[in-house]
Amino acid sequence: MKPLLLLLAAVLTSTALAGPKEIPRGSELRDQLFDLARPEVEDIAGQPVKFAGSLKQLNGWAFFQGRIVDAGGAAILVGDNQSADVALLWSDARNGWELVRCVVGITDVAWASWPDEVGAPTELLFPE
Numbered sequence: 038m039k040p041l042l043l044l045l046a047a048v049l050t051s052t053a054l055a056g057p058k059e060i061p062r063g064s065e066l067r068d069q070l071f072d073l074a075r076p077e078v079e080d081i082a083g084q085p086v087k088f089a090g091s092l093k094q095l096n097g098w099a100f101f102q103g104r105i106v107d108a109g110g111a112a113i114l115v116g117d118n119q120s121a122d123v124a125l126l127w128s129d130a131r132n133g134w135e136l137v138r139c140v141v142g143i144t145d146v147a148w149a150s151w152p153d154e155v156g157a158p159t160e161l162l163f164p165e
Contacts (some may be wrong), residue, residue: 051073057093057100057161067092073126073136078105081141082113085154088123095161097129105141116142124148133151 060067071088078086082105089110090103098111104121105113112121124147126138137155141149 057095057164059092060099066094068097069123070101070127070134072136073127074101074139075131077136077139078123078141082115083112084115090123093164095158098152098157098161099127099129099134100157100161101124101125102148115144118142118144120144126151126155126162128157148150 057116060070069093074088075086084107086105087103087108087110088103089106090101092099092101092103092110094100102124105123106121107113116119120142122140122143123141124143125136125140127134128137128146137157138148148157148162151162152159
């Protein structure tokens, strides 16, 4: 019985230490998450958008940091700062994924307060 417990402990420890994982391009989850954010982001951008950047998942949370671009890959600049930078945060809630935070046209680390405000894992937002 002890070898089985040691194996289980090793698996649980390696899973806990694994850290954020990139959600692959073309995956159903990636498409689902962006589809949840698209209406709000397109409302801000005033046109259809695509997302270019990193989308990672950890412990029921997903975080995107990147830019909004048009169908040709050109940056869509928005806001007073004329920035294409975007940060999005989702949580896997009781009824499935929901968009928790959406900031578009940013020029700073707009997500710095999200761990305190909504409980998002720091290691997802600020990987080492």
